[in-house]
Amino acid sequence: MFAVPGEKLAEAEEFIPSEGAYEADGIVYAASIGSVRYDHDERTVRVVFPKRAPRFNVVNSIVYGRVAQTFDQYVVVELFPYNTKRYRLIPPSKYAVIHISNIRKGFVENARGEFGVGDWIRAKIVSIQKKRFIQLSTEGAQYGIIKAYCSFCRRPLVRKGPMLCCPRCKRSFKRKIANDYGNPKLPR
Ligand SMILES: [Zn+2]
Numbered sequence: 801m802f803a804v805p806g807e808k809l810a811e812a813e814e815f816i817p818s819e820g821a822y823e824a825d826g827i828v829y830a831a832s833i834g835s836v837r838y839d840h841d842e843r844t845v846r847v848v849f850p851k852r853a854p855r856f857n858v859v860n861s862i863v864y865g866r867v868a869q870t871f872d873q874y875v876v877v878e879l880f881p882y883n884t885k886r887y888r889l890i891p892p893s894k895y896a897v898i899h900i901s902n903i904r905k906g907f908v909e910n911a912r913g914e915f916g917v918g919d920w921i922r923a924k925i926v927s928i929q930k931k932r933f934i935q936l937s938t939e940g941a942q943y944g945i946i947k948a949y950c951s952f953c954r955r956p957l958v959r960k961g962p963m964l965c966c967p968r969c970k971r972s973f974k975r976k977i978a979n980d981y982g983n984p985k986l987p988r
Contacts, residue, residue: 801836801983802834802947807829808828809836809847811828820848828845831847835848835849867917867921873899874900876896877923879894897934922978923943924938944978945977945978947984953966960972
C-alpha cells in the first residue's frame with residue numbers, strides 16, 4: 801500500500817505509529833510518502849521511503865512532489881521530501897515548475913487542465929538554473945499524477961482511462977496521469 805502525508809493508516813488502538821507516521825485524536829496517519837508496513841507482532845505501522853533516495857540535485861533525477869499552485873502556462877510543485885534528516889540529498893529549492901511545454905507530448909491548451917492543486921506527482925528534473933530554479937517534466941507514461949483527491953469532497957480519485965473520477969460526487973477531471981496511478985512503484 802502506498803501512502804501520502806495525512807492519509808489514515810489505522811486506529812491508534814490497533815497500531816502504534818513508527819517511522820513516517822504519527823497519531824492524532826486516536827488515528828494514525830502517514831507523515832511521509834512511501835510504502836506502508838504493518839507489523840502485526842509489534843503492532844506498529846510505518847511508512848518507508850526507499851533508502852536510496854532520488855538524487856534531487858541532478859538533472860534527470862526522478863522526484864516526487866505535490867502540486868502547490870496552477871497557472872495557465874505552468875504549475876508549481878512542492879518537492880518532497882525536503883530538508884529532512886533522513887535524506888542527505890536536498891533539492892536546491894523547495895519548489896519546482898512544470899512549464900506547459902513539459903507536461904506531455906502534443907499541444908496542451910492550459911496547464912490547469914492537466915493538474916490540480918494537491919495532486920501528488922512523479923516527475924523528472926530537466927534543468928536547474930542558477931542552482932535553484934528547477935524545471936520538471938512529466939512527459940512520458942511513467943510521469944504525472946500518482947495520487948489525487950477530489951477537490952470538492954476530498955475522496956481519492958479513481959482512474960478511468962484518461963480521466964480521474966470521484967466515486968462519491970461523480971465529478972471527473974482530465975489529468976496527466978502516471979501509468980501506475982493509485983498504487984505507484986517507488987524507486988529502489
Ligand atoms: Zn468528489
